[in-house]
Amino acid sequence: MIPHWATNATFEGVFAASPVQTVSPLSYLISSGAKADHVLPLTWGVLAVSVAVVAIISILLIGAIWHRPGFALAATTLPVERPSSGLNWLWIGVSLSTLALLATIVWTVKVLADVAAPPSKPSFTIEITAHQWWWGVRYLSADTSQSFTTANEIHIPAGTPVQFRLVSSDVIHSFWIPALTGKTDVIPGQTNEMWFDAKAPGIYRGQCTEYCGLEHAKMQMLVVADTPADFAAWRAHQLQSPAPPAGYAIAGQQSFGTYCGSCHTVRGTDAAGSLGPDLSHLMQRHTLAAGIIANTPQNLADWIADPQAVKPGNLMQRPEISTAELSRIRAYLQTLN
C-alpha cells in the first residue's frame, strides 16, 4: 500500500492555480523564461537533426539489405567479389555529416554567448546553499537588514532576470529548473554564478540532478514567479519576524526551542540553528521536506512525527517525544505565517 503522503494527489492543490502544465512538470521541452527560450530552439534543432540522421541511416540500412531480390542463408553459396570500391558513400556521407556538425557548432556557440549574460542587469542576487537534501535560499542585499533566508521555495518577480550564487555546504548537488534554466552544479569550495528569469507568473518545479546520496531523489524545490507587486509584498512580509504565538501554541514554541531550535531558525526567537531549513514563514510555502509533499496540516503532522518514514535517511531524526508535545509543536509551526 502506498502511504497517502507518498502520492502526488496532494500536489494538485499546489499546481491548480499555476499556469504551468502539470502533466510532466520537469519536462524541458517547454520554456517559460528568456534564458530557456534561447536554448529550446537549439534543443529542438539538434533533436530534429538526430531524428533525421537516424531515419536516413535506417532507410539506407534497410535498403542496403533488401534492395536485391532474394537472399542467401549460407555464405559459402555466394561468390566473393569486389563489385565497386564504394568510396563514393564515404565522400558523400561524411561530407554531409561534417556540414551538419559544423552548423551545429556555430549554432551552439551562438546560443552559449546569448545565455552567458542576462539581457538586463539583474535587480538582485539570491544565494542558494545546497545541503543534503534540501535547499537554503538567501536573498542578498547590500543593506543586511534587507537580507533574509528561506528554504526550498524561491520567489522571483516575473519578467526580470535574477542573479544566483550557488554554494554547497556538503557534497556536490546540481541546481535545475527545467522550464527556466538548465543545470548548474553546486560544488563545495567554489561559487557558481548563473541567472534566469520567468516570463510569466507561475510555479515551476526543480530538482537536484547530481547524485548526492540517499535522498537525492527527494531533493526538489519550487520556483514561484510572482507579479512584481506580489513579489514586493512577499518580500516585505518575509523581512518581518513571524507574529508571536498565542494560546496553545505558546507551549509549542517552547518545545520547538528545546527539540528543534538547534537545527532550525525562526526569526525573532531563540531558535537559531542552521543545520536545517529556516522555518520563519513556513506556512507561506507550498511544500514540505524539500518539495516532495504538499504543505497540509496532515502532511506536516506526519513529517514531524516521523521524518524517516517520509524521506528515509534524511538528516532529521525521528523525535522521541510525546504525541502531546508533537501536536503543540505542530500548532506552533502553523502560526508561522
Add this chain to the structure above:
Amino acid sequence: MTITDYERAPTVSTGDGNRALAERLQRIWETEPGLKGWLSTVDHKEIGLRYIFTAFAFLVLGGVEALIFRVQLAQPNEHLLTPEQYDQMFTMHGMTMIFLYAGPILSGFSNYLWPLLLGARDMALPRLNALSYWIYLFAGLFLYAAFAIGFGPNDGWFNYVPYAARAYNNGPNIDFYSLGMILLGISTTVGAINFVVTFMRMRAPGMSINRVPILVWGTLTASVANIFAIPAVSLAFFLLWMDRNIGTHFFDVPAGGQPLLWQHLFWMFGHPWVYAIVLPAMGMVSDGLPVFCRRPIVGYSAVALSTVATMVLGFGVWVHHMFATGLPTISLSFFSAASIIIAVPSAVGVFAWLATIWTGKPVFTTAFMFFASFIMLFTIGGVSGFMTGSVPVDWQLTDTYFVVAHIHYVLIGINVFPVAGAVYFWFPKFTGRMMDERLGRWNFWTMFIGFNLGFFPMHISGLLGMPRRVYTYADGMGWDTLNLITTIGSFVFGIGVLMLIWNVAISYRRGRPAGDNPWDAPTLEWATSSPPPPYNFLVIPTVQSRHPLWEERLNEQPKDQRSYPHAGLVLEQGKEAIGTTPLDAQPDIILKMPGDSPAPLIFAISLTVIFVGLLITTWWLVALAALATAATMIGWLWPERKLGETAEPAVHG
C-alpha cells in the same frame, strides 16, 4: 661465420600433411593436463576463453542487478529496495558492466583472436597475458566481496568526491572501490602493453600494418589509449584512498582540496575508456560484416584511420562530462566543438559499413543480423551523444534519463550487439562446432526488440525530466508508463541474453561440426583447424594482402605475389615464434617463447593480498605480501636457459 639460434634461417615448407611436425609442435606447445597445467597455462586461446567466460559471468551479475532495480522503478513510489540498497545496486551495475564486462570481454576476444589473425603462435608476452587475466579475476572478486558483505560501492561508477570522502561515506564501500579499481587498472595496463608489443613484433611475415584486420586496429588503438588513460584514474583512486585512510587533503574541501580535480582525473580516463570499450567491438563488425556481404570492407584505410582519429580526439573531449560545473564559456565552446566534431570519424565507419552491405550480397546469418543492427543502434547512440555535445542543450539533458538512454545505446549497441555477433561468428573457430542458427534468429530478435523496447523510452522519460540515479519517483510526473515499458523491455532483453548463453551451451555439446572455415572468411584465423591446435599454425603463414583466403577469387594481385596461408617458416626447435619488423613485418628474429608457469597466478595472488592489506590498513600484511610479490617476480624473471637468458644459445655453423 656463426649465427645464433635466433638468427638461423628456418626452413620453409608447406607443412601440409606433415604429421611428424604436427606431433612435435603439439608436444612443445600443449599445456600439461591436470590442475597444475590449468593454473599455469599461458596459451592465449585458453586465457582468451577465460576472459570471455568471466566477463559473461559479470554481464549476468550486472544484468540481474539492473533487473532488480528496474522492478523498483517499474512504478512510482515502490519500496522494494531501500535507498542505500538501491545506491549500491546501481553503482555495482555500472561498475560491473563498464569495468568488469565491457573492457574484459573485448580483451578476451582479442586475446584469443590476435595471434590467429596475425598468423602468430602466441601473444608476445604470454606470461604477462596470464597475469593480466588473473589480476582481472581477483579485482572482480575483490569488488564483489564488498557487495557480498553489504558494503558495495555506493557513489555511482564515477564516484564523485566529496560524497566519496570519509566525511560523507564512512564505511569501507569506497575503499573497496578505490583499491579494486587500482588493481583492475594493473590488469588492463599489463594487457594493453602486451597488445602493443604483439602488434609491433608478432605479425606474420608480409603482414604490413596496412594489411592487418580492423579488429587489430581497434584493439591496438584502445590499448595505446589505456596506457595513457589508466594512470589518471589509478592516481585519482589512490589519492582518494590516501584522503580516506592516511589523512591527505587532495579532495578535502575545508582543507583546500578540489572536488573538480577528481572529475578531471576521472574523465581524462573515463572518456578514452568509453572509446576503448567500443573501438575493438567496431573492429569486430568491420571484419565480420564483410564476410557476410561477400566483399572486402569499403574504405579499409579510412576505417582504420578513423579508428585512430576517434581515439586521438577522444582524449580532447573529457570536459563534456563537466559542462554544468561552472567552467568559463570559452573553454565550454572548445570542448563542445571537439565533442561534436568527434562524430566525423564515426560517420566514416557508418557509411563504410552501409556501403559494404549495399554493394555486397548480404547473407542472413545471425552474426550478420547482430552486426547490421549494430549500425542502427550505433547511429542512435551516436546522435544522442552529438546532442549532449551541444553545451546549452546538455545543460538540460545531462543527468537525466536521456543520458542513461545514450550510454546504454552506446554500450549495448556498440559493445553487446557486436559481441553477440562475434560469438556467433567465432564460436565455430573456438569450439569446432556451429551455433544453432534457428535459435540464433530467436536470440537476435528477442535481444533487438527487448533492447529497443527497454531503452528507447528512456530518451523520452529523459526529455520529460526524469533525473538519473533516483531510487524512486512520484506519480504525476508523466514517467509512469515509460518506466513500466522500460522494465518490461529490460526483462525481454535479459531473456535474449539468456538465449545467447543457452545457445552457446547446447551448441558446445551438440553443434554441427564446423570445419576450418565455415563462413568462407578471408582472414588467417580461418586457415587453421577449428579449434586451433596449441601452436595455432603448423608453419608460419606468409601474407601478401588483407584477405589471404580470398585472393584467388578477388584476383587483384599477380599470381606470384599471393599469400601462402599454409606455407612459410617452420619453427620447430623449441617453443618458437617469428619476430617481425614493426611496419613491414619482415622476418627479423626467432623468438623463444616462455612456457607455462605458475608465477603469474602466484604473483596475482600476492598482489591481491597487498590490496587486502591496504583495505584493512594492516601494514604488516602489506609488507609481507609485498615481499612475496617481489620474490615471485624474481622467480618469474630468473634467467632460463631455454629462453636463451643464461648463456649463448646453440650455435649453428
